Amino acid sequence: MQRENHPAGPGRCQVDGSPQAAVGDWVWLNVADLQLLIDALRHDGRRVVGPQVADAAVVYRDLERAADLPRGWIDEQDGGHYRLRRDEAAGVFDHVVGPHSLKNFLFPARETIGRFLREDGTWRQLDDLPPEPPLAVIGVRACDLAGLAIQDRVFLGGESVDPGYRRRRESLFLVAVNCRRAAATCFCHSTGCGPAVSAGFDLALTERDGRFACEVGSERGAAVLATVSAATSLLACSHDEVSAARGQPAALEQAMHARQEEAGQPKPRSLNTEGIRDLLFDNLEHPRWEEVASRCLSCTNCTLVCPTCFCSSVGEVADLSGDAVERERHWASCFTLDHARMHGTSVRSSTASRYRQWLTHKLAGWIDQFGTSGCTGCGRCITWCPVGIDITEEVAAIRDTAGQKESPA
Amino acid sequence: MSTMSTESAMSTESTEKPQQAKPKLAVYKFASCDGCQLQLLDACGKLMQLADRVEIAHFLEASSRVEPGPYDLGLVEGSISTAEDIERIHAIRKECRFLVTIGACATSGGIQALRNWGQIDDFLSAVYASPETISSLEKSTPIADHVPVDFELRGCPIDPGQLLELITSVVLGRRPKLPSQSVCVECKSRGTVCVAVARGVPCLGPVTQAGCGAICPAHDRECFGCYGPAEAVNLVSLTSFYEQQGAPRDKLTRLVRGINGYAQAFREESNRLEATADGGAKGRP
Known part of the structure; x- marks a missing residue:
């Protein structure tokens, strides 16, 4: 990627005279910029989680180094079957979804929700649950965002709001990723949940030839990107580049609809949801x-x-x-x-x-x-x-x- | 598995009266390695606190001082392996209000129950210089085959946290809160990646009762079934799938016929695997 060192000029992000990307803008990030992104999120006091290869799978773990992202790994999935395969041509996010999801963080497997002491025959509730740092998750897919929207209805909708979920959800920063491939077990195209990321993210990445077209989805996303652009200048995506980036998940969706069963290959899944x-x-x-x-x-x-x-x-x-x-x-x-x-x-x-x-x-x-x-x-x-x-x-x-x-x- | 009655004379109120007698605890050993009793000693930090609430009246591994029975809670380690064991367990049942078996030996016959698939005389002559001096039953059997058991605490060895929960429940007069679902719940809860799905390693986790915290899968090993069959198991489906994925039949038989191999569900499955392998049926205890 060619870097530009001169001040804002043609082709650079410029909104209201400020050389910063705003909501709806697209800028290019390279792999080194991903490190700046992680640093910016961590600098703000966030716990950063991202996909990494561990225990023979791509799982969500605490992420400090962009180099730990699963570049060059492909996951083969079928019923009761998951295998990672090395593919030097594969990008940083060409795996799909692993066993973990946002649920593991927003609705943790075990949570202490109250502490109580009996003194002189009277119960007293202690108000000393440890504070949690706000969370940022990198690598979230369209189906993960759909899952999050569903859990939001469960935990935040109606009269009963879950306080722990709300606390974590409100401070959650999401760096979404548009899928470039689908596993045989993926069927988001038939549930209307993917593969294109459309809303509900702070930043969204579309991997293109070793770099990432980054769409700004929120003010918080713009603010974090401003920290990144303070350390390096970021190129805005051209109109054609944005169209091409948008076309990528759309092409995958079409390909998923056209998938046919092939001998010796896992059956591509789809779900008829009609009625x-x-x-x-x-x-x-x-x-x-x-x-x-x-x-x-x-x-x-x-x-x-x-x-x-x-x-x-x-x-x-x-x-x-x-x-x-x-x-x-x-x-x-x-x-x-x-x-x-x-x-x-x-x-x-x-x-x-x-x-x-x-x-x-x-x-x-x-x-x-x-x-x-x-x-x-x-x-x-x-x-x-x-x-x-x-x-x-x-x-x-x-x-x-x-x-x-x-x-x- | 039988469950403990919720009725108890040791209600919360009674434990608050200092003059009230503390529940008396007895610990017994049968054919076993003592590992489960060691887990009770290993809970030492809390054992002192325990001693304030429970009178440890009979625990030879810890003290040769024995208070006479009857006892409120009897913990039994080990399997029934000799004729003398049978007489002793009946006497113990009579002197214990609640009788709880602890560990794989007491609840399913233990690893020594592997002899149940062979001939006792063959083992005796192969192992001992003077086999005529050995007096042993043909089979190693769980305590519940001989006397009624109020609760089974699983594991090889048992988990000290689960043991304390059990004793606490007796002290407080409530039902023990212990899991009966599969080890998979513990793997998924701690974020451990499934070794069966991601590595193709046949694992007993989906049919084994939780309680260990999924230690083995967390260290990239399959579950060996130390906690015995879970509440609802479908072994035929699981072993058939593993076989379909390429696992050899004899390997699956050995996996199921392990530490808890004589537990009913595991026993029936290893017998089925053996009987349907290469059309040859072998001895079925």
């Missing part, structure tokens, strides 16, 4: 539920990797004296017996009833409850199911034979 709410609610006695239960392990993996599953359980943990108590919230899953345990027994004792609960809630009940499907098409539940159960295949099987009923035993 899906009624389809599922009208087929609660379909024999497919028993069939999938013969394969389902009830192990909870699908729910825990799902970026939108939000169930949790709250309990008090006391010390042996019973005088010091911590109130803890931790992830729960509708695949455990405890989830539906009431009056000493579980009302969903069979695996078939638990799988049906998950799938019908995710794809049908969610629509009634939150005005949106709970599925973003990220495909995590397919990849990370230890036996490769495929949500798109289960829906298709019910759709193909809708109306069938389990014969009474």
